[in-house]
Amino acid sequence: MHIPDIKIAVDGYSSTGKSSFAKLIAKEFSFLYLDSGALYRAVTLFAIRNGLTGENGSVDAAALSASLPEINVSFRNADDGSHTYLGDECVDQDIRTIEVSSYVSPVAVIPEVREFVDRILRDYGKAGRVVMDGRDIGTTVFPDADLKIFMVADVNVRAMRRLKEMKASGSDADFDTVLENLKTRDYIDSHRETSPLRQAGDAIVLDNTNMTLEDQMVWLRDIVRSRFGD
Secondary structure: OOOOOOEEEEEEOOOOOHHHHHHHHHHHHOOEEEEHHHHHHHHHHHHHHOOOEOHHHOEOHHHHHHHHHHOOEEEEEEOOEEEEEEOOEEOOOHHHOHHHHHHHHHHHOOHHHHHHHHHHHHHHHOOOOEEEEEOOHHHHHOOOOOEEEEEEOOHHHHHHHHHHHHHHOOOOOOHHHHHHHHHHHHHHHHHOOOOOOOOOOOOEEEEOOOOOHHHHHHHHHHHHHHHHOO
C-alpha cells in the first residue's frame, strides 16, 4: 500500500501499546519511528543516576532543568529497529524498569524537560515520513500531523500488558503495583499544567482492549485508504 510523505501522531494512555503499534506502522510504510516516551524515560534515568530524585516520587526540578544541556539523548537505527541512547549507552532495558516508571511522570511535567524533548523530536520530524508516539504529539509536538490516533484500553488490560513486558525484560514486579503505577501516571499525565494528555480534536480514537496488533493494522489500513487512497 502506498502512503504519501505524511506525519502520523499516535497518542494515548500508558501501556495501550502505542510503541508496538507505531513500530509496525513504521515498518509497513518505511517511516522513521520516534518514541517520545523513551526520551522522557532516558532523562528520568539520568535524573535517578545523578541523585536528582527523592522519596515518594519527588524530583529536583531546578537541578534537572539546569542539567539538561549536558544530557545527550538520541535514537539510533539498527537492523532490528530504533534504539534509545543516553550518551553512547543503549538504555532500552534500563528505561523500562519500575523505578524509572515511578519517576517519569513527575519528570515529564517539568516545562523545561518538555521543551527539551520537543526540540529533539521536531528536529527528527523535519524530513517527514515519520510516525511518533507519546502523550502530546498530536496536540503539542506535531499539531499539524496529517493523521492523529488516540489510543485507549481498559486499565486492567493495560496493567497486565505492562507486567508481561516487564517480566520479559527481567524486571521483578507484581500486578497490583503495576496497576497503581498506571493509575497514578494516568492522573498526573492528564492533569499536568504543561501539555496534558488529551485527545486532539481531529484525532481518531482506537480502543484496542480486545484487539491484536494485526487487528489494529487492519484498522489502520482502512483509515489510510479512506484518507489518502491506495
